[in-house]
Amino acid sequence: MKKHGVINMFEAESLRIGTVIVSHELMGLVHYHGHLCPELAIGYRVSKIAMTELGITRENSLEYVAGAANSSSAVDAIQYLTGCTIGKQSFFIEDTGKHVYFFARRSLQPLTGQGLIIDLNGGLLKQNSKWYN
Numbered sequence: 001m002k003k004h005g006v007i008n009m010f011e012a013e014s015l016r017i018g019t020v021i022v023s024h025e026l027m028g029l030v031h032y033h034g035h036l037c038p039e040l041a042i043g044y045r046v047s048k049i050a051m052t053e054l055g056i057t058r059e060n061s062l063e064y065v066a067g068a069a070n071s072s073s074a075v076d077a078i079q080y081l082t083g084c085t086i087g088k089q090s091f092f093i094e095d096t097g098k099h100v101y102f103f104a105r106r107s108l109q110p111l112t113g114q115g116l117i118i119d120l121n122g123g124l125l126k127q128n129s130k131w132y133n
């Protein structure tokens with residue numbers, strides 16, 4: 001919808017960053033983080049996988065915890081998208097420099113499959129209660 005001859009960027013179908021067309025969600029993330037970078041894209045994809053697999057939303061994020069084994073731009077994406085944040089004590093970083101991410105329900109019981117680890121080095125999604133024990 002046009003307002004005073006200017007397209008409201010949050011009402012447009014899609015948005016552009018340079019020559020790339022991105023979703024409103026990704027554009028909001030880029031505004032939050034300050035720029036689009038490879039590690040932000042990794043955090044975006046990791047978050048979308050966890051949100052799909054575990055049903056995490058910003059609205060129910062208090063039921064979940066998340067973690068990262070790095071302190072890269074990806075952690076901004078995870079906090080922005082999932083609502084699991086350091087401030088809510090639902091996001092944790094143990095910086096080993098690896099792209100390994102953890103998501104789980106707070107009520108996770110061992111081996112129930114309600115958590116997942118995404119390890120970009122292995123390229124696999126693994127169910128694992130290791131970080132919870």
Ligand SMILES: [Zn+2]
Nearest residue numbers: 035037040073
């Ligand atoms: Zn960045």
